[in-house]
Amino acid sequence: MYIINGKKIASDILHDIRRTIVERNVTPGLAIILIGNDPSSEIYVKRKIHTADKAGITPHLYRFKATDSQDDIIECIDFLNNDSDIHGIIVQLPLPGHLNPDTLIQRIRPDKDADGFHPENIKHLGDPSFPQPVTVMSVVECLQNVLNTSPLRQLADSPYKGKGDVSPLQRRKDVPLSAAIMCKSDILFIPLATLLSRQNIKADHFTELNKKCVQYDILIIALGKPHILTKEYTKKDAIIIDVGISRIEHNGTTAIKGDADIESLKKHAGAITPVPGGVGPVTVALLLKNTMNNCLNITKP
Incomplete structure (x- = not known):
């Protein structure tokens, strides 16, 4: 199973931010x-x-x-x-x-x-000259990492290259992928589904975990229920983007848990974002990228 390293993705974004700030x-x-x-x-x-x-x-x-x-x-x-x-x-x-x-x-x-939540900015979804919704874009960044693509579907250098057609990542670019987005509201689903559709990825919305999720190539989960997603709900070699965060208190210590049970999935899923260290650091980096871009736009001659 390929671990999508959100800390590394965030580090690359922050490096670009620092360089641009110095240059400008x-x-x-x-x-x-x-x-x-x-x-x-x-x-x-x-x-x-x-x-x-x-x-x-x-x-x-x-x-x-x-x-x-x-x-x-x-x-x-x-x-x-x-x-x-x-x-x-x-x-x-x-x-x-x-x-x-x-x-x-x-x-x-x-x-x-800076968060990209304002309705006026949502109207310009996908246009980098406007602040973009950071949680949505962090999911896209993590998918770009595992698909090793810009745009999303260019698979030539995928970590799955050479492993045959078992993985959904090995599909030809003209064959659509499917995504199940599990979240409580449309705030995440609608903009994310819109961006994925532009990359030939069809997304469906589930407000709870559903047995139908086993049919999907990509699972994006943000339910806030620790370790609820197991291999029984997951297609072989699926890509899992875990946006869920739960704080678990046990014996005086606090642990951060995601919605996906990595132990259950490690020999079954194709790729996954860990919690912590997955989507979270990327979200913070993109918030700072919005702030930098806002500065450049506001201060330009």
């Missing part, structure tokens, strides 16, 4: 709005700050109490929208129950959107 002599700024003290959010924000520093992007953290009002957050976003030192803005999710994430995300200036 710019200083991108990323504003992170953190509300409350959710332990997972604290870890993710710390990671984003550390990675931004390494990439040459200046991070700015804005903290709010879990009880602060939506108007307080909106006032901060409006300030950041007009701050010339800020080129990317994110609101760390999840939010306290009294806050509306859609309202806050849509308040961010589209050209300062």
Whole structure:
């Protein structure tokens, strides 16, 4: 089984970001709005700050109490929208129950959107001159890695080269692949299915794990249920992109688990993203890439 190394993919993206920042002599700024003290959010924000520093992007953290009002957050976003030192803005999710994430995300200036969630940017899905949705694009980057392609379906240098027609990766480019996307909402499914369809990959949506998934060449799972995906639901040599993250407490320690059970799948699946070390690092790198691109677009003559 081929392990899709998200840390290596992210490292390559960050290298390009650093090089571009030096070449263009710019200083991108990323504003992170953190509300409350959710332990997972604290870890993710710390990671984003550390990675931004390494990439040459200046991070700015804005903290709010879990009880602060939506108007307080909106006032901060409006300030950041007009701050010339800020080129990317994110609101760390999840939010306290009294806050509306859609309202806050849509308040961010589209050209300062770092997560790529703003509806105006979703209209330009796949156009690199606009901020792109980072979770969606991290899945695409991981698929590009395993298919060793740009665009996705150029299979000549695939890690499966020479292993016959058993793997879905060995299909001719004119033969479509199939993908099952398992997630609760359309937020991930619709843009991801749109991008995959442009690469001759037909995607279907499942809100839960389903026995029908065994028919698909590619499984993309984001259910947040640790180790729910086993070989019984998986086609031989399938590609698995694991977007699920669960924090498991046991005997005073915390472990990060994905939705896929690698032990069950290691002699069955063709390729998989590990958790941690798969989609997560790529998502952070792409968030920083959006921030850098926003800076270049905002500051260009």
